[in-house]
Amino acid sequence: MSKGTAIRVYLGPVLLLVLALLQVTMMPRLTIAHLQPDLVLATVVCWALYNGPSHGALSGFIGGLALDMVSGGPFGMHTFVMSIVGALAGFGAALLPREHFMLLPTVAVLCTLTQEGVSVWLLRAAGWPLQWGQILLPVVIPAAIINLFLTVLVYPLVGLLHRRTAPKELGW
Amino acid sequence: MLASVIVLVLGWAGTLRPVEDGASSVVVPVQYTMERLMQGINSIIEIPHDLQSMRAENAQLKDQVDQLIYQVSMLREIQIENDNLRQLLNLKEQSPDILGPNADLLFADVIGRDPSNLLRYLTIDRGSQDGIKPGMPVITPRGLVGQIDEVRPNSAKVKLLTDPSSSVTAMVQRSRATGSVQGQTGNSLVMNLLPQTEQGVAQVGDLILTSGLGGSFPRHLLIGQVTEVRQRDVDMFQEVQVQPAVDYDQLETVIVVRYFTPIGIEETPTPGVSP
Numbered sequence: 476m477s478k479g480t481a482i483r484v485y486l487g488p489v490l491l492l493v494l495a496l497l498q499v500t501m502m503p504r505l506t507i508a509h510l511q512p513d514l515v516l517a518t519v520v521c522w523a524l525y526n527g528p529s530h531g532a533l534s535g536f537i538g539g540l541a542l543d544m545v546s547g548g549p550f551g552m553h554t555f556v557m558s559i560v561g562a563l564a565g566f567g568a569a570l571l572p573r574e575h576f577m578l579l580p581t582v583a584v585l586c587t588l589t590q591e592g593v594s595v596w597l598l599r600a601a602g603w604p605l606q607w608g609q610i611l612l613p614v615v616i617p618a619a620i621i622n623l624f625l626t627v628l629v630y631p632l633v634g635l636l637h638r639r640t641a642p643k644e645l646g647w
Numbered sequence: 648m649l650a651s652v653i654v655l656v657l658g659w660a661g662t663l664r665p666v667e668d669g670a671s672s673v674v675v676p677v678q679y680t681m682e683r684l685m686q687g688i689n690s691i692i693e694i695p696h697d698l699q700s701m702r703a704e705n706a707q708l709k710d711q712v713d714q715l716i717y718q719v720s721m722l723r724e725i726q727i728e729n730d731n732l733r734q735l736l737n738l739k740e741q742s743p744d745i746l747g748p749n750a751d752l753l754f755a756d757v758i759g760r761d762p763s764n765l766l767r768y769l770t771i772d773r774g775s776q777d778g779i780k781p782g783m784p785v786i787t788p789r790g791l792v793g794q795i796d797e798v799r800p801n802s803a804k805v806k807l808l809t810d811p812s813s814s815v816t817a818m819v820q821r822s823r824a825t826g827s828v829q830g831q832t833g834n835s836l837v838m839n840l841l842p843q844t845e846q847g848v849a850q851v852g853d854l855i856l857t858s859g860l861g862g863s864f865p866r867h868l869l870i871g872q873v874t875e876v877r878q879r880d881v882d883m884f885q886e887v888q889v890q891p892a893v894d895y896d897q898l899e900t901v902i903v904v905r906y907f908t909p910i911g912i913e914e915t916p917t918p919g920v921s922p
Contacts, residue, residue, distance in 0.1 A: 499759035499770070506896060509834040510764050547761050547768025547796060547804040594765055603812045605765065605832065613833045618764050 482640045488537050494518055495541035510618050512625040513587070515542055519557055520564040520586050520626055521633035524573065528565025535561025548594075549601045556593045560586045583626035587619040731900055734788040738902070746865050747908025753777060755785075757898050758802070765832060767807035769793070771901060774801045782863065784904045790869035790892035791815070791857055792901050803903075807895050808870065809834050817870055818858040824848035825858050828870055828889060834896070836871055836889040843880075849873050849887045862909035 494515050502511040515538040523531020539557030543550050567582040591614065595605050657663045690697075735752055746752070755777075759770035773779050775798045785792040785805045793813060796806040806813055813830040817838060826841040838855055841848050853873040859866025875888035 495762070496759075498762040502762070503760040503896065509896065511760075511762075513762070513764075515762070542762050545759055545770065546763065546766070547770075547806065548763060548766045553762070591765070594763060598765060598811075603765075604829075605811055610765065610832045614764050 477642060480640070480642055487534065488541075491515065491518070491534065491538040492541045495538065495545055498542065499545045507621055508613075508617060510614065510621055512621045513590070513618070514625065514629070515539075515557065516560060516586065516590055516622060517583070517626040517629040518633060519561045520583055521630045522637070523561045523564035524568040524578065524582060524630070525634060525637040526565070527568065528562045531561030531563075531565035532558050533561070535559070549597065552594060552597050552601075555597070556590050559593060560590050563589055579626060579630055580623055583623045584619045587622040588615065591615040591618060735902060738788055746904065747906075749906060749908070750904065751906035753779070753903045753905055755779075755803075755901050755903055757901060765811070767793075767810035767813075767830060767834070767895065768796070769805040769807060769895075769898065769901070771803050771805055771903070772801070773903060774799045774803050776800050778905055779803050779903055784864045784868075784907070785901050786865075786868060786904060787893055787898065787901055790871070791864065792893055792895070792898065794863070795903065805901065808893075809836060809891060809895060815864055815870070816858045816860040817855050819849045819873070820854040820856050821850070822848040822853070825860065826884075828855060834891070836891055837886060838873075838889050839884055839886040841885045841887065843878070843883065843885050847876065847878065847885075849876055849885070851876060853887075855887075855889050859909065865904065865907045865909075 498511075498514050502514055505512060519531065519535045519538050522534045526534075535557035536554055538561075539554035542553035542557070546553055564582050564586050567578065567585065571578040571581075591610075595607065595610065599605050654663070658667075731754060735754065738746075738752070753773060755771035755773040757769050758772045761768035769785075769792075771785075779795055779798050781795050781798055783795040785794060791808060793805045793807040793810070795803050797804040807830065808815065808828070809830040811830050811832055815828050816825060817828040818825045819838075819841070824841055826838045828836050828838045831837055838849070851873050855870040855873065857864045857866055857868040857870060869892045871889040871891045873887045874890045876885065877887065878885040
């Protein structure tokens with residue numbers, strides 16, 4: 476196992492756990508209109524953009540699992556939602572070139588909308604009386620905008636980590 | 648030798664005083680200047696030594712400042728803890744009618760908040776090892792915070808009043824009308840099931856308190872203040888918007904009510920707890 480692969484395998488889950496802890500301790504202090512930026516979502520989306528849907532889904536699964544351990548909602552909700560978001564972001568990267576200026580904002584907004592949408596669906600199924608009309612404008616759309624800005628900030632950092640840990644391609 | 652003896656004798660006799668004074672008036676300024684000059688030279692000579700000692704002193708002072716900052720920070724924390732304990736004592740002493748005579752309260756620090764924008768939970772640093780059980784009310788001296796939802800050995804999840812699935816029976820302090828306060832996404836509360844009357848049972852500015860009905864929460868705990876009244880003739884009930892009394896985003900410490908006397912029932916413990 477190369478050094479980069481080892482970092483991905485061992486450090487990746489630890490990093491996502493640390494991000495999940497930051498999400499519940501630091502990010503609530505950085506709220507805008509009672510909405511907190513989603514650090515784990517931004518990281519998973521960026522990682523998926525660099526590495527594709529399978530890595531995206533895997534990082535989403537681990538990040539979501541870490542969030543579920545510190546969340547008060549139904550256990551498994553974040554794991555499920557983040558896995559979908561990671562895969563979706565990875566597929567988004569396959570549709571547009573990574574350098575395309577619209578890739579990052581489009582994927583970030585779409586992923587937040589997906590995250591909130593699937594979460595609402597799951598919470599409603601679990602008995603939470605959430606109404607789309609009450610959350611779309613005050614929560615979902617502002618959260619998408621906030622996460623868009625956070626994703627733009629996180630993208631270069633994840634890119635750096637990706638370059639440092641990417642397996643070297645074999646060539647002639 | 649003879650001259651020196653003469654000078655000595657004249658000096659003792661005081662005859663040479665005018666000469667001494669005259670010489671002094673010339674010598675003293677020169678002496679002063681020389682002394683200053685020497686001090687300056689001495690200062691220059693001692694600069695390396697002084698720098699060394701100043702560095703050592705500076706490092707020592709920095710250490711002292713660090714220690715003092717730490718001590719001040721610790722004293723502030725102790726003061727905050729002291730204030731909290733005083734508030735707890737006041738809460739128990741001044742509100743025996745709210746919590747009952749044998750109320751059992753426990754302080755807990757907030758160690759996390761829910762990562763989702765759709766849910767409103769807190770994580771506290773006390774759990775089943777501290778006698779906490781699901782259903783116990785969580786309060787601050789400002790009012791009701793929520794209810795214990797999930798308990799682990801050394802932590803617990805508090806479902807805030809503003810969580811969409813939270814609900815508590817409440818009353819308008821002025822009119823005594825009862826209804827149900829429910830959480831809403833976006834950190835706000837709504838009170839509904841208020842009866843429609845011509846006078847209006849709730850007005851902007853009215854305080855909303857827990858009614859104690861159902862026994863889940865102590866009665867007369869402050870929930871918030873009415874900010875908007877929505878009344879339509881076609882509706883059976885009216886609805887009011889409530890601004891929570893507690894700023895949930897700034898909570899650092901909460902109080903878990905491990906035991907209180909529910910309304911109308913003497914010495915009945917909260918879910919599964921003995922005082």
